[in-house]
Amino acid sequence: MPPRSVSKTPSQDLEAGINQLATVGRLLEHPALARVYVYACYYGPATRPQIKEALAIPKTTVYDHVETLEALGIVTLEGDRPVEVTAEPLQITTDGIVVTPTILHAVALQEVDEDVSYFVERYGVGKVAAAVRQAGLHYAGQITQRMVADPLDIPTGEAISIVLALRPALAVGQEYDPHFDVIFPDIAGDIEFETDLDVAAPLPNSES
Template sequence: MTPHPVTETPPHDLETGINHLATVGRLLDHPELARVYVYTCYYGPVTRPEIKAALDIPKTTVYDHVETLEALGIVSLAGDRPVEVTADPVRITTDGIVVTPTILHAVALQEVDEDVSYFVERHGVGKLAAAVRQAGLHYAGQITQRMAADPLGIPSGEAISIVLALKPVLAVGHEYDPYFDVIFPEISDDIGFESDHDAAVPRQNTES
């Protein structure tokens, strides 16, 4: 049997890829940092005072997070007084795992939505990412909220709560995430919402 040739990844590409994975991992582990990133990614360029006002977080926290994001290489600063902050959309797709700003927005919601925070506390960030997919199927008209429970392995009540909580994630992601169709390759065009949503604003209602 002829062995398959081994294709080596160039050292520079390997370094870049690993650094990118580490950056995404940092955002997945820090919801408040992810929230600043997602807001900047979707609505930038924005100033740090605009981030502070929109997300209602302390000025020092905004400056610290923007500095961290700049060090991670996913935001850039330009201009002077006021400095404008711009974020690059991230995308990780490997072995069936997909992370884009939409997934990071779901992670960020832990900071402002008790249902999302409770869900992650019980089931973890990986299950939350899977819930984003199920919520997309629901809002594309393919499944009911209760039908999301079995694939996620959670009670139907929790499935209903998380699907509702993720509605703004899908609404804003559909409009602003350039990689939205990577998460929903066959149904992205079927996901749509009549009402406006804002990545900075917590969920205000429980409509389905």
């Protein structure tokens, strides 16, 4: 007799949703953690030594971050010597708020990009997410870099800098984020770049 499928109750759905929101909040607050998650999500399965080499971070940091991500339930460890790290792409869509690996990658860029770091320090991660959307409109050919400034309510120079800095997150996300069109439901296929970015390369190379 086949096992009977058990549907979740509304309370269980609420619990799962809140837990996922808390997990995403943790990643948004800890860009170094988000960076390891995004790497595993895009380029996994990957061993911890591979993550260490690709992201150029200490071995102990990799082990700590992977352990935290596993405890959060968003990466899995499989195999034995070497253990491989895999991650499923997260998606949060509620009340106009959208978070996918592309958004998490954009936030994680502050670990390696001074322009993104400055932008986050000045405006916060919410503004980065808004900038991702505006950058997508620009790379889809719908607005100029200068036109990004008004909806974000930031100086023109900062708008130009953040649009350029977010190119790697959009380029890699377009290739590897299965939820990319959730952020850009009307223009995902129109986004393109004048110069090629090596989206198959580890994140530090694609972020340079």
